[in-house]
Amino acid sequence: MSECRRFTTTASVEASGRIVITLPFDPAEAWGPRDRYHITGTIDGRPVRGALQVRDRTVALVLGPASGHRHWVRDGDQIEVSVRLEGPQAGQLAEDIAAALDAEPTARRAFDSLATFYRKGWLTWIEATKRRPDLRAERIAQMVQLVKQGYKQRPR
Numbered sequence: 001m002s003e004c005r006r007f008t009t010t011a012s013v014e015a016s017g018r019i020v021i022t023l024p025f026d027p028a029e030a031w032g033p034r035d036r037y038h039i040t041g042t043i044d045g046r047p048v049r050g051a052l053q054v055r056d057r058t059v060a061l062v063l064g065p066a067s068g069h070r071h072w073v074r075d076g077d078q079i080e081v082s083v084r085l086e087g088p089q090a091g092q093l094a095e096d097i098a099a100a101l102d103a104e105p106t107a108r109r110a111f112d113s114l115a116t117f118y119r120k121g122w123l124t125w126i127e128a129t130k131r132r133p134d135l136r137a138e139r140i141a142q143m144v145q146l147v148k149q150g151y152k153q154r155p156r
């Protein structure tokens with residue numbers, strides 16, 4: 001599981017109703033470089049999920065009006081935030097999968113940037129081969145190549 005980061009910050013609500021929560025840390029330093037950071041956590045104890053965005057050279061969690069948080073977060077409110085990376089992370093991968101991704105840094109970065117849904121899909125597909133090690137190795141190699149090419153999931 002990734003390191004949980006906790007902080008207090010001031011919420012900013014835009015005219016559109018979006019809530020902007022600027023992070024007081026660099027996610028690349030905290031969790032390693034990747035193209036996109038999908039997070040989970042809490043805002044004042046209420047669950048939150050989303051993807052971080054770079055805005056004006058700062059990193060923020062931006063929540064749309066449909067997120068449900070707008071009902072209790074007002075512009076200028078002090079909020080307690082707790083966030084961590086969502087889903088299976090590098091340290092939780094099977095050794096053979098981690099080794100294959102580590103051998104291809106482009107694939108590693110792309111895999112780490114995928115939403116949890118897609119990462120779990122790849123892992124489920126690979127884990128379905130427990131009784132066929134030859135097929136498992138083949139699927140791992142396929143995943144690495146496809147993710148490296150930008151595929152989020154297996155083409156059907």
